[in-house]
Every structure is written in structure tokens, then in C-alpha cells.
Amino acid sequence: xxxEYPLLTTDAWITYIHSLQDRICAALEQTDGKARFTEDKWExxxxxxxxxxxxxxxxxxxKGGVNxxxxxxxxxxxxxxxxxxxxxxxxxxxxxxxxxxxxPFVPTVHANWRYFELYDAQHKVIDRWFGGGADLxxxxxxxxxxxxxxxxxxNAIAPFGESLYPLYKKQCDxxxxxxxxxxxxxxxGGVFYDYLRPADEADADRLFAFQRAxxxxxxxxxxxxxxxxxxxxWNEKNKYWQEIRxxxxxxxxxxxxxxxxxxxxxxxxxxxxxxxxxxxxxFDYNYQPEKGSEEEKLLAACLHPEEWx
Numbered sequence: 594x595x596x597e598y599p600l601l602t603t604d605a606w607i608t609y610i611h612s613l614q615d616r617i618c619a620a621l622e623q624t625d626g627k628a629r630f631t632e633d634k635w636e637x638x639x640x641x642x643x644x645x646x647x648x649x650x651x652x653x654x655x656k657g658g659v660n661x662x663x664x665x666x667x668x669x670x671x672x673x674x675x676x677x678x679x680x681x682x683x684x685x686x687x688x689x690x691x692x693x694x695x696x697p698f699v700p701t702v703h704a705n706w707r708y709f710e711l712y713d714a715q716h717k718v719i720d721r722w723f724g725g726g727a728d729l730x731x732x733x734x735x736x737x738x739x740x741x742x743x744x745x746x747x748n749a750i751a752p753f754g755e756s757l758y759p760l761y762k763k764q765c766d767x768x769x770x771x772x773x774x775x776x777x778x779x780x781x782g783g784v785f786y787d788y789l790r791p792a793d794e795a796d797a798d799r800l801f802a803f804q805r806a807x808x809x810x811x812x813x814x815x816x817x818x819x820x821x822x823x824x825x826x827w828n829e830k831n832k833y834w835q836e837i838r839x840x841x842x843x844x845x846x847x848x849x850x851x852x853x854x855x856x857x858x859x860x861x862x863x864x865x866x867x868x869x870x871x872x873x874x875x876f877d878y879n880y881q882p883e884k885g886s887e888e889e890k891l892l893a894a895c896l897h898p899e900e901w902x
Contacts, residue, residue, distance in 0.1 A: 601791075601801040603684060606708050607663055610688045611644075613706075613808050614661045617690065618646055620812050621659070624819050625651040630659070635862050639666040645865045649872075653699065653823045657692035658868035664859070668711075671858050680711040680719055685859075687725070688808070689852065691869040692815075697835035698825040700731035700738070701780070701842065702815050703869070705852065706808045721797075723804050724787035726761065727811055728769050729818075730780030730842060732835045734891045736901075738818045739781050743901035746784050749810035753803045758902065761786045766898040771845050778895040779838075779845045787851075834888050837880055839871040841895075846870060 618630045628651030636642040643662030648654050665684040672678045687707025694701065704727035711720040729742045747758040765785035770778045784807070791797035846853055846869050856866040882888035 601794075601797040603686065603708075603710065606801070607686050609805060609808070610661050610663075610686060610706070614644065614646065614659055614688055617688075617812060618648075618659050620816055621648065621654065621657070621692070624816055624823070625653040627652040628654060633864075635865070637662075637664050637666075637860065637862065639664075639860055641665050643862065643865060645862070645868065647868065651695070653694055653696065653819060655693050655695040656872040657690070658865075659688070659690040660865050660868060661688045662686065662861075662865070664861070666859070669859070675858055676855060678711065681714045682712040682716065684710040684712075689869075693839070693871045694819065694823075696823055696825060697732045697827050697831040698822045699819050700729050700822075701839075701871070702729055703727065704783075704808075704811050706804055708804070721790065722787070723789040723800050725804065725807060726765055726783060726785035727807070727814065728765055728780055728783035728785065729815075730838070732831070732838050732891060733887055734781070734894050735822070738821070739894075739899075739901045741818060742781075742783065742814050745810055745814035746807070747902040749806045750784065750803070753799070753806070758784065762902075769845065771841060772849065773844075774841070775896070777841065777892075778898065779842050781894055781901065782898060833875065834882070836871075836873055836875040837877060838891075839874040840876045843870055843874050 622629055625648070628648045630646040630648045633645045634642065635645065641662070641664035643660060643664070645658060645660045647658045649656050663686045665682065667682055668678055668680050685707060687705055689705035691703045692701060706725035708723050709721065710718055713719050727746060731738065750757045750761070761784035762782060765782040766778060768785045769780065769782060770776045789800050791800050853866055882892055
């Protein structure tokens with residue numbers, strides 16, 4: 594059914610991730626029309642490195658990054674105690690992106706797709722898994738946009754099992770929420786999955802195909818929304834609300850996000866890890882949107898997850 598996908602090897606996964614990075618960056622530059630990505634290649638102390646690509650001060654994208662990393666090393670005591678990883682050596686490769694648009698009517702979006710291997714002292718693979726997903730963080734709720742984003746992700750996953758989208762959508766709603774604010778989601782979700790472990794080699798190739806299907810669906814899920822909303826007129830009130838919600842985004846990334854914690858605990862590159870933070874935020878004391886406003890409508894969707902697809 595999925596014979597067009599190559600067999601899973603670390604080299605095949607690395608090749609795919611770098612290709613996906615090129616495709617996503619090219620499409621985003623076309624949508625922005627002004628700004629271009631700059632690339633910063635870096636090496637990690639302990640093994641590996643990455644390509645951080647950032648874009649800023651564009652007509653559409655105020656700040657964004659599409660980063661790839663191929664990193665490896667010895668399992669540290671911090672990884673054993675805090676990340677519950679047992680083994681001698683590890684390998685991780687993935688793509689992570691966050692886009693913060695200038696226009697409050699264009700949603701922020703986040704996505705990542707990653708693969709991890711764990712080895713014993715003889716460099717034999719003792720554990721391996723895929724993780725990833727994509728989620729949308731609008732500042733103003735357009736139901737047609739929410740339906741488009743979720744439906745595109747659902748359709749990408751459907752060939753691998755009809756039960757997967759509802760499961761991964763629920764996991765996304767639960768994961769990308771600020772528990773300290775009564776489980777207030779940072780956005781309207783998408784899909785999120787982790788620790789997808791292959792049972793055998795055939796299953797590994799199936800999961801590789803699944804992961805590629807997810808990565809390949811990103812541009813179709815997000816670009817039409819950005820194109821549709823990028824010319825919408827906005828004012829300072831809209832920007833103020835965007836920065837209030839960006840504060841929630843910042844809280845989640847610094848307090849709860851496993852990717853941020855993993856990067857910092859494995860001696861990752863701080864600038865690349867914290868690329869996900871928005872350029873401007875507000876932390877007003879006990880800020881509440883006006884009753885019956887569009888801002889309150891968005892907040893309600895974050896407090897009470899809806900079925901969009």
C-alpha cells in the first residue's frame with residue numbers, strides 16, 4: 594500500500610527531514626513575499642548538529658523558524674533521572690517549526706516530526722520511536738479555518754487507521770494546555786503522538802510512511818489559511834489581544850513542553866530551542882476579554898475543545 598516509501602534507516606529519515614525543511618521554507622517565503630530565511634549551521638558538543646533557519650520582519654511572518662537537528666551522544670545522568678531514558682547511547686533527528694505571524698488574524702502554528710533511537714554498549718538498538726504532530730494557535734476564531742486545518746490532518750492519517758485521528762486529536766488537546774490555568778489550551782489543537790514504537794521491521798516501515806504522511810500534509814493544512822487571512826486589516830486592539838495570547842504560548846513552552854526540556858537537558862543549542870518563543874508578549878494581571886467579543890469566543894474554544902473535523 595505504501596511501497597513508494599523507502600525502508601526506515603537513520604539515513605533515510607535524515608534525508609526526508611532535510612527535504613521537508615527545504616520544501617516548507619520555500620513555500621513560506623512565497624507566502625510572505627518579502628522576508629527570506631537565513632540559515633545557521635551549528636555543531637553540538639557531544640555529537641551531531643543542525644540547521645536552524647529563521648525568518649523575521651516579513652510582511653506575513655513577524656518571527657519564525659524551521660529547524661532540523663541530527664544529534665547523538667551518551668546517555669547522561671540527567672537524561673536517566675529526568676527523562677527516564679535508560680541505555681548507553683542515543684540518536685535523535687527531527688524537524689521543529691514555529692511561525693508567529695505579524696497579523697493577529699493569521700494564526701500561529703507549530704509542528705514537529707522526530708525519530709529517536711536508544712542503544713546499548715555494543716551499539717545495538719534497544720528502543721526506538723516516532724513522535725510529532727501539528728497544532729494551530731489562532732487569535733481570532735474562524736471556524737472554516739479550524740475545520741480546514743483539522744480535516745487536512747485527519748485525511749493524511751486516515752489511510753493508517755480511522756481511529757488514529759480522534760485519538761491523536763484528543764492527545765493534542767490534553768498535551769498543549771496550561772494545566773496551571775485550569776487546562777486552558779494554548780490554541781485549537783491538531784494532532785499529537787509520541788512513543789510510536791515499531792513491533793518489527795515491517796511495522797517500522799509503516800510508521801515511517803505514517804510520519805512522512807503527517808509531515809507532507811503540513812503545507813496543505815496551513816498555507817491556505819495564511820494566504821486567506823494575511824490581507825485582513827487589523828488594529829492595536831487586535832495586536833494587544835494577540836500579545837496576551839502569546840503570553841499563554843510562552844508559558845506553555847517554558848513550563849510544560851517536553852521538547853524544550855529535552856533540548857535543554859541534552860545540552861542542545863539554546864538559541865534554536867528558544868526560537869519557539871514569540872517576539873512580543875503581554876502578561877497583564879487577570880486580563881479578561883469583553884463579554885460577547887470575538888476575543889471571548891476564541892478563549893471559549895481554548896477552554897472547551899471542539900470537534901473540528
